[in-house]
Amino acid sequence: MTHPTPGTPETPSGATRAPLAEGEAPESTPLERVKKAYDLVSDVVSPKTIGIVVAALAIIVAGLVGGWDTVEAVDKDVPTVEAGTPLATGPFEVTLLRAYSTDGIKPAIYPAQGKRYLVVVAAIKASGTEPQWANQLRDVITLSAPGLDQKAIQPTVYRLSDGKIAGQAQPSMTTEVVCVWEQRSSAPIPPTAQLRVDQRSWRQSTLDGSFKRLDPDPIAVVDLPITQLDRP
Amino acid sequence: MIRASRETLLTILLIVAALAVGNVITARLPKADEVANLPFVHTAALGVPVTMRTGTFAVTKVDASPIVGTQLDTAVTGGLFLVLTVDVTASGEPLYPASDDLRIVASDGREFGGRPPVREVCGPAQPGLTLTCMLPVEITPDALAGSRLRLPAANRDIVGPGESEYAEIDLGISADAAAELAGRTTPILLAKPTVKGK
C-alpha cells in the first residue's frame, strides 16, 4: 500500500531529501527516534517538566544509595612519638625534651600556697624567616593532667638560658624554653606528662579576613616521664 | 529543545574569550591596594643619619656578646646579642622608637628581632634633643655578615595598617668582621638612654 506523499518530504533542518520510493520506510536516525518518542507524550509534558522529573529522580536515587548521609569525620590515629623528636607545628619546630614537677623554682617560678607546677622543657626553632612569639606554644601543645585550671592562659613560657619570660623565638636558631603549667597541689602528680602536639596552618580567617594560625590538627602525642624536683 | 545555531555558539565563544582575556588583563594590572601599600624605604649605612617623618635616626656603633644586661637584669643566649647604638632625634612630637618592631635582616632574608629579653626602654625622645639608646637583638652568628637593620619610622599601631615607612641601614659587617663579632664574649651593659649634648 502506498501513501500518496504530498510533495517532497522535508527533514527538520530544512534540506530536502530525495522522494521515498514505494514501500521504503524513512531511515530512522537516533534523533528521529527521540523525536518520535517525544511526540508521544508532548501533549502531556514539556521539556522543562521532563528535566525536572529527571533531576528529582537523580536526587532520590542518590539518597537511596547513601549520597546524602552525613560524612563521618575521619578518626585519625595520632601517633605517639619519643621525647626528642622534632615536630613541625607551623610557627615552630618543637622538640619536647623533659618534664618535671616542682613546688617552685625561684626566682622565675614562685612557690605559692595550694599550687604545684608542672614543667616541660622544650627546644623551639621558628620556621620560616621571621621571629615567632614563643607563647604560641599555648596553641600547639596541650597537657593532659588532673587539677589544671582549664580556663587559665597557660603555659607560661620562659627561656632556659636566663629565666626570662620568652618573647620571640628567632628563625634558624634553636631556643630552649621552659613551659610551666599550674596544678592544684591537691591533685596527684601524674607519672607522665601527656602532651598532645597540634599543627596549625597560617591562613586567612573566613570571619574577618585577617591571617591567623587556625585549624589545629593533632600530629603527635608525647609522654614525658615526670621527675620530681624537691628544690623550693 | 534548544537548537544551538551557529550564531548562538559564536556568541558563547566570544563571551568566554572576552572573560578570559579580561581575567588575564586584571591579573596583570597593578591593583590599587598593592600600589597604596608600597612601603617608603630610606636606605642608609652605618653612621649615616636617615630622616623619616617621625625623626632622624643614625646607627653609630655595633657590638656583640652572648650576654647583655641592665643594672637590674641579665639575659643570656645560645646565639649572640647584636647591640646597636642608635641616635634618635624626634621631630614634631616625642617619639618612642620602634625597638620591638625593628628587624636585623640577614643577606638570605632571615629576620631577627622582637621584644628582647632585657631592655632599657628607649624613649621618649624629645624633639630637637638627640637621644642615644642601646638596642639588643638576638641573632645567630652566621647571619651577621652583610646584614642590615630595618627600622620602622614608628611603632606599629594596635589598630590600622602596619607601618609602611622604614629605613634600611647597611651595618657594614664583612665576613671577617662577623667572625670577630661572633668571637666576643665580654658581657655588654645596656646604658640608660641619654641625651647627647650639642
Place this chain on the structure above:
Amino acid sequence: MDADAPSVADEPATPRHATADRRWWDRNKLWLLLLAPLLALALAASGFRFARLYVPWNYTRPQVTAGTTLTFNQDWAYQAKLKGHRQATLTVVSVRTAESEDGRKAAPGAILYRIELEFSAAPDVLMEGCKVFLLGPDGTMYGRGSGTVDLPGAMPGFSLSCVPRDAPGPSIDAVHDVIKTSERERPATWRVVESIALPEGVKPTQVRVQWDPPDYALLGVGS
C-alpha cells in the same frame, strides 16, 4: 487599542520617544528617588577603611584660647561601659624656666620649664589621666620624661598628678568597671605642676592639656 500607539488623531508634533521617556520616568520614579540615599548608604557601608577618620581615636578637636584661661568641655566614654562629661576651667598660672623640678634637671643642651596650672571643676567630674605638653613656635610638641636627667638620690615621680593626691575625686575602677570616688571631697580648685625640658633656643608658645580623644585644650603661655 494601545493608548500610546500613534493614531491619526495624535498631534504629529509629539514624537513617540518623548512619550516613552515619560512613561519610563513614571515607572521608575520610586527607585530614582531612592537612588541618592541608597548611593550614600553604599558609600558609608564601604567606608570601613576610613574608620579612623570618623572614629574619635585621635586628638583632632582643639579648644583654643590665645589667653591663659579656658573653659574646657568634652564627653568621655570608658570602653562603652561608662560615660560622662568633663567641664573644667583651665588656667595657665605660669610657665618659667627652672633649675630643677621633682627630682629632675635638664640634660645638656636643654632647658627645663616649670608649668603651673590651675584646674577648677565640680567635685564629681573625672579629672584623672591628663597630659600636659608645651608647643614650640612651629607647633612641635614637647612632653615630659625626656631631655631630663635624674638628680642623684632623688625619686622623681613617675607620672603627672592631675588631681590632688589626698583627694583625687572620681576615678575609674578598671577591675569592677565602676567610677569610685575618694573619701575626701576634691576641692573646687587646685594646682597642677608639670616640668618639661625643651632644647636650648626653643621658646614655648602654647600649653596643651588633654584627657580623652578627640578634644584637647590649647592655651597661651602668658607673659
